[in-house]
Amino acid sequence: MKLKFLLSVMFMLAVLSSCRDKSVDPATESQTNDWIYANMKYWYYWTDHIPAKPDLTQDPAKFFESLLYKYDATTRPDGDRFSWIQESADELQASLGGESKTPGMEYKLVYYPSNTTNVIGIVLYVIPDSPAAKAGFVRGDVFSSVNGQKLTGANYSQLLNTQDSKTYTLAKIDNVGGLVEGSTREVAPVVLQEDPVFFDTTFTYGANKIGYIVYHQFIPQPYQTENGQYDKKLDNIFATFKSSNVNALIIDLRYNPGGYVSSATNFSSLITKGTANDVFYYKEYNAQVTETSKKKYGESYFYDKFLSKSQNIGSNLSQVYFLVSSRTASASELMINGLKPYMEVKLVGSKTVGKNVGSVTLTGKDQGIKWGMQPIVSKSLNKNHKSDYSTGFVPDYPASEGTMLYPYGNPKDPLLGEALFQITGTRIARQAREAAVLKEEDAQEITSTIVRKAGGSNMFFK
Structure with a gap:
């Protein structure tokens, strides 16, 4: 097993x-x-x-x-x-491990307008070199029909929840909130490995040197490898942040449903003001697993400490800002909870999922069992033994990205713009944020393909 x-x-x-x-x-x-x-x-x-x-x-x-x-x-x-x-x-x-059969784009589905049964898809991001990227899809694209049929509350699951090649009809939301359909794009799914370290940049506002990084899933390396490629990529980014004297940090986890705690530990160790002697998080099991593991491994089995990282920028940070949403879960929330005892953590966005528990991958291939299961086996707590986010973290600064999505790194993005304003107080970031908010459309979200990545739920649900 x-x-x-x-x-x-x-x-x-x-x-x-x-x-x-x-x-x-x-x-x-x-x-x-x-x-x-x-x-x-x-x-x-x-x-x-x-x-x-x-x-x-x-x-x-x-x-x-x-x-x-x-x-x-x-x-x-x-x-x-x-x-x-x-x-x-x-x-x-x-x-x-980040490998799946996919056209290479993640999107959310919303009722548009919200008082109708009409559905549109809004592209959240596109994996580089994927079929979707080669077809020309980018973050913020809108589609309203699939295979020639307009999406509705009654048919979206049937039209979208297959692995077949699909033809998407692009659409634009006009100045008065109407929908104008345009060209079509055909995309076929392939097996892809997603690099979770998606985007990074720095901003300079006066004395504020701000690092920004978009991270989509806690994965240490490509599936079936042991090279730590993605963890090392994060290390290199933070080495650059450090040499650039970054003194403020924004981490974008709005589409991050979780990941390996080894990667959460590595990432947090690049940020924390704690040391390698400090506990990152504790694990609480049922009585049987606790007794067996304590005898076999000792007390150290029940906690993980931070790593010693030469790329750590914690001493230069007064605060760290996380961009979060209703898709932010598990290892993302563990990272937030684990850092809170050591530094000031601020959240921008909407309420998170509330996964303060851990699961285990169980397979029985050696016994001819083809099934795999992911049962919850533990509860996660921080250094202060707090685990009070089972209903999700409530953001310090509420913000919604709406239906008009901007490229990563654009201050007009409502979440990024709010974080920049809270850090700098400058009117430039504030005005960009307000302009973006004014353009939000009246739409009711149904679901997103991030649900599929998170596991445990069907890709689409009503």
Whole structure:
């Protein structure tokens, strides 16, 4: 069995592996359910709530669901919102490593105008050299029809939730809020590896030298490699920030659904005012895992400390600003929570998801099990043993990006513009922010493709 700890998507603690015999016959549903039950009984954070005699005759997906201590706002506010299972363990592990079959663009879907059933897609970002990029898509593009059919609340899932080649009809929102359709672009999905370190730049406003970085997922390296490529890329960016005397920092996590805690630890170690002797975060497990792990590994199993990084700029920072949204989750929130005891942390945007729990990747390929599951196994706490963000972090400075999206690094972006204004107090940043806010359109968001990246939910939902 190969095991990876993650923070709801992903918090990595260790990897336990055994030999895989590719000749092993596929397991029956009964064998798969036995495997699911045994692992859930040991690992699941709410193991005391698992039914004593579950129905083992169900298909694996339904059986897994039957074991969960499901969240309910009234009766189970402490319940599980994030555990999931996938029929292909290979696809699960690849997606957690940033590899997936995709046209190469992430987008959100909104009702536009909000009092209608008409739906439009707004491109959030495009992966470089992807089919979408080669077709000419950029951040902020709007599409209103797919394969010749206008998107509506009744058909968007059917039209978009496939891996087939699609033809998108571009549209523009005119000055009075109307929609004007234009040209079409055809895009086919391919298997892509996404580099999460997406964009960085610096701004200079008087004595303020501000570093800005866009980070889409906590991934240390490309899937099935061990070279630390993406962590090293962050290190190099911060080395440049340091040599440029950056004294203020904006980290854009608005589309970041989580990632490996090893990368969250590395990233936080580049920013913190703490040292390598200081605890970044603690992990709380069920009684059985706690007892077993304490005997085998000792107390150090239950916390991670910061790393010693020569590229650290913490001593030059008075504050760090995070750009966040309803798509900001798990390892992103862990980073925010973990840094709070050591420095002043400010949030700009909208309320985050509230994933203060960690999951583990479980596979049983050596037993012929094709399924992979990602059950919640732990709760995350900072140095002060605080974990009070289960309903999400509320931003210090609310801001919404609206329907008119600007390129990364453009101060007209409402979130970036607000952070720049809070740091500098200059009218330049403030005016840009206000101009952007005035252009926000009346639209009601339905969902986004970031949900698919985060795992545990269908790509589209109503």
